[in-house]
Amino acid sequence: MADSNPHRYPDADVAAVYRAIAERRDMRHFLPDPVAPQLLERLLWAAHLAPSVGYMQPWRFVRITDRALRERMHGLVEEERRATARALGEREEDFMRLKVEGLLEAAEVIVVALADGREKHVFGRRTLPEMDLASVACAIQNMWLAARAEGIGLGWVSIFDPDKLAALLAMPAGARPVAVLCIGHVEVFYPKPMLEIHEWATRKPLEAVLFENAWQAEADAASAG
Template sequence: MAGVSEQAYSPEERRAVYRVISERRDMRRFAPDGVVSEDVLARLLQAAHAAPSVGLMQPWRFVRITDDALRRRIHALVDEERPLTAAALGDRAEEFMALKVEGILECAELFVVGLCDDRDRHVFGRRTLPQMDLASVSCAIQNLWLAARSE
């Protein structure tokens, strides 16, 4: 097993990691021409799949949405759900409703992330810590966002 010193990153590499984390924001204008290359998409998904997951369950499915009609339907569903979510937030409802969902229609690429609840029920950790599904998929999404920011 490699020691910590064998895995050390240069100061520049460490700064780059912290910079990507601190500058992570919603990416609505990812590509100036509205096109994300297949190579970049492959790297983003590779980063997502490298996320930690309990028992290597990887309970996520990334679905690339390329059909404009489906994109509009997804936007309509999200827009319909917004007031219900806002109502559950109490004092933060107004702040939540100020968030824009037009990015669903405007972004260069759209992925829907599915959490597969009943897939491989007997994977290590799933029976005893079922909330690890959500934690794992959250890590995958964060990896994808950080990778997108670095691009």
Template sequence: MPIAHHYTDTERNAVYRAIYERRDMRHFRADPIDPAILERLLNAAHAAPSVGFMQPWRFVRISNVELRQRIHNLVEQERINTAKALNEREDAFMKLKVEGILDCAQVWVAALCEAREQHIFGRRTLPEMDLASLSCAIQNIWLAARAEGIGMGWVSLFEPEALKTALAMPESSHPIAILCLGHVDRFYDKPMLEQQGWAERKNLSDLLFDNNWNTPCR
């Protein structure tokens, strides 16, 4: 029996294709992004679900060249600090390309809005659901960007307070991601960290439990 409200095979396959071909991109071209495409990506973000319909996402476009360089410097400092914290993997980490801030067409900072404590619906016992909601918005951009042929990279190597200061953000707001958007020569065949041997994808069966933690699904 057909499932009500389902998409056509072609439409459904396109959705799954975007999911499986989405990549965290680090290599970009500087060609500008069509404003109509950018508007579609931002609207996709704003269409994301949010707990209690709080819509905690805020997106700051970095159009100032000097500010972009300042943000890059913050990321570079954290890259060095992260490498040192990795101890024996320091050298391997420093060989990875972890961002494309100076190369991509557009840089945006995704952040949580201020005064989030007033939003109690769905957050009384799980206040971190504001972050979950913003993550859904970021994922929407990512999938829409892949469908548009635009690459996106999520950069999390920065000291939040330093980035807040650079962007004159309110005290109770919180930056979560630096998003690099731009045209690419090609999308990676696999996640870049998997391609370069940093980590491997886990088996799904090892992550599925039945009723009790660590009780495998049969």
């Protein structure tokens, strides 16, 4: 029984965690209202409290407050958006109709990057060096869930050339941008993921991605078909 676990949160708190997970959305539409400094700090602290392999804390956050710099970043995103559309072939027109970022509308823009000097961190990464990236993803997810609980929209933009963005932000050798986060107030949260609304894709059923004891090729093939 749930009440027999002394470490369990009260029912209302547990429900709030699951609600934030279920209602989190990748937002693209924002209101111009500013985000209070204390609220932004809470979101960044939520990110900084994320787990990291070997406690390496590989995340770095760059807050973009210069409008001209934001516009140059938007240019990089637009350049890659068009290249991505061309690479999609028959879905090019569908993709170009999607709104894939809110860089010029969001109240705040945060670039999340991998720190330089990560090669010195071996604990937990000797055979899986990509665990630094996994750790940064955990930080972003922490911020995303905290933002949803606070009623603030967050959109993860990954359509950019990382080398060009790194150069634009004067990142040192070895550092690498992972995400451009658009953060701000929204008029409404999407009722379901935007790409589902636009019939770009649908969420797979849980049984299609859950295996037991070994990889189930037939289930994997069925979910792909």
